[in-house]
Amino acid sequence: MLTASVVDANDTSLRAVLVEARLPVEDLTEAGRAFYRFEDGGTVVGYGGLERLGTDVLVRSVVVLPGVRGKGYGASMAQQLLGMAARAGATDAYLLTTSAAEFFTRLGFRPLDRVNAPASVLGTRQAMSICSTAALLHLSIA
Numbered sequence: 001m002l003t004a005s006v007v008d009a010n011d012t013s014l015r016a017v018l019v020e021a022r023l024p025v026e027d028l029t030e031a032g033r034a035f036y037r038f039e040d041g042g043t044v045v046g047y048g049g050l051e052r053l054g055t056d057v058l059v060r061s062v063v064v065l066p067g068v069r070g071k072g073y074g075a076s077m078a079q080q081l082l083g084m085a086a087r088a089g090a091t092d093a094y095l096l097t098t099s100a101a102e103f104f105t106r107l108g109f110r111p112l113d114r115v116n117a118p119a120s121v122l123g124t125r126q127a128m129s130i131c132s133t134a135a136l137l138h139l140s141i142a
């Protein structure tokens, strides 16, 4: 069973895995972010994060350890993150990715032109700088 536990933004394993996956680490410790470590039977399989923006949420830092990709963990982790966000009151999930857009569209996310995105999402560090060339995806989770 896949379990999620809160992990500190300064956790060295979290940072190392994100760096290896070429995902942003520059803003991990800034306010409003929460990160989770996912374990299957006590073995760490991946990490994921949520950046709360009122009723919007940016799903970020989703990474499955390279040795256990393709086993369904990524999809389960994303579903758990979306569930946590919805239970916390979020109605709309957003995501920026340069490499996994197809993975997230399989989960229901759809591409969104940045001109139609809320200012809160466009104002995130990910959207403004770190992932300025990434595809923006949206999913209603109300």
Ligand SMILES: CC(C)(COP(=O)(O)OP(=O)(O)OC[C@H]1O[C@@H](n2cnc3c(N)ncnc32)[C@H](O)[C@@H]1OP(=O)(O)O)[C@@H](O)C(=O)NCCC(=O)NCCS
Residues within 6 Å of the ligand: 021, 023, 059, 060, 061, 062, 063, 064, 065, 068, 069, 070, 071, 072, 073, 074, 075, 076, 096, 097, 098, 099, 100, 101, 102, 103, 106
């Ligand atoms: C993207 C990622 C999280 C997927 O995790 P995973 O555990 O390998 O994914 P799953 O096993 O749950 O895959 C679910 C489905 O998506 C597909 N898929 C997985 N990664 C994909 C990708 N990058 N692009 C397109 N499809 C992908 C799988 O083939 C699978 O399809 P199937 O159901 O037909 O077999 C993982 O590849 C990863 O950590 N990538 C590096 C970090 C990253 O890019 N994160 C996203 C930005 S936040």
